Amino acid sequence: MDLSHDEIKDRLPGYRGKASMPEDVSEHLDTCPECSEEFSLLASMRNDHPPEPDGMFFETLPQRVSALVQEKKKKKFFGVIPRFALVAMLVAALTAGYIYNIMKMPGADELYAFSDPFSDGDYDLGALTPDDVPSIAGDPDLEEAGVYPDEDSFLRDLASLSPGEIDRLYEKLRIKGGNGGVL
Amino acid sequence: MDEDARLIRRYADGDDLAVEELVMKYQKRIYALAYRMTGNVEDSKDVTQKAFLQAFRNIRGFRMNSAFYTWLYRIAVNTCLNHMRKKDPATVEINESLCAVKGSTLSAMIDREEKFHLQKALMQLPERQKTAVILRAYEGLSVRETSEVMQCTEGAVKAHYHNGMKRIRTILRERGYGFES
């Protein structure tokens, strides 16, 4: 009895009204207050429609979802590039390292060509003269040097330069034709 | 091939209009489901949009041998549950209060009050019972369809549904509601 009771209840959501159910089910409802109550409760649930969303929600949702789906697709496409670029950079770095190793293989002499001119002794800071000043003063490219109104301010700044800044200054002078006789 | 399968094929072939057609076809059902689950219009709007986005984003996970709507329902149910879990329980409430209705007739008032308590009772059920009751009683899904959505056995669906309905009846009776036919 209990099983058929549960079986009936399992079937109830499938019926809209008593007219749509088989005789054995409707007969059961007539004699069973519990199943009958459950069927009434189901009818109340089905009649309970959710409140309509405000504004133009249903009118605009299809286009909104479509636009967001397309946007995501585009992002996915462009998202591939950085990952690809990362791989390319890694390959380039490995290749560069390989080439560098080949280049330095012939001997230590070639290696010196890439080394810091300050540390290998060729670079003589004392050889810089006030004649070097015009080549640096007023040069907009050399931000570290700035514009010097007089020689003293230039020399003061020169004394406070870091090794890296001196390297860049050295490069600048070398490009400008070896002013100061550092090369 | 049914209509949904054709639309999904069109979408896979790059026809974005198919997205709009699928949303148009199911948006009211998904919104209704979301409202039953969350009891709140704003959350339901949110969840409905999210569920469709999830569905199209994961369309590769859909198998043509099952129905699109049960798959969509599954995504919508999971989206609702995640949304509710993230929310502070204190803020979960039914936002259609009784006093918001002005100028309604007495019978409409009683009807509305009954629905309010019904939705409130539903919100008190544990997740699985609530889901089973919503899918079976409100959405009219069969035991088999519900088991597909909930990813559990048909026996488990029946148990969750029966326990859920029993609990709703108890809650409503405590509030003085009977459902004699």
Ligand SMILES: [Zn+2]
């Ligand atoms: Zn019965």
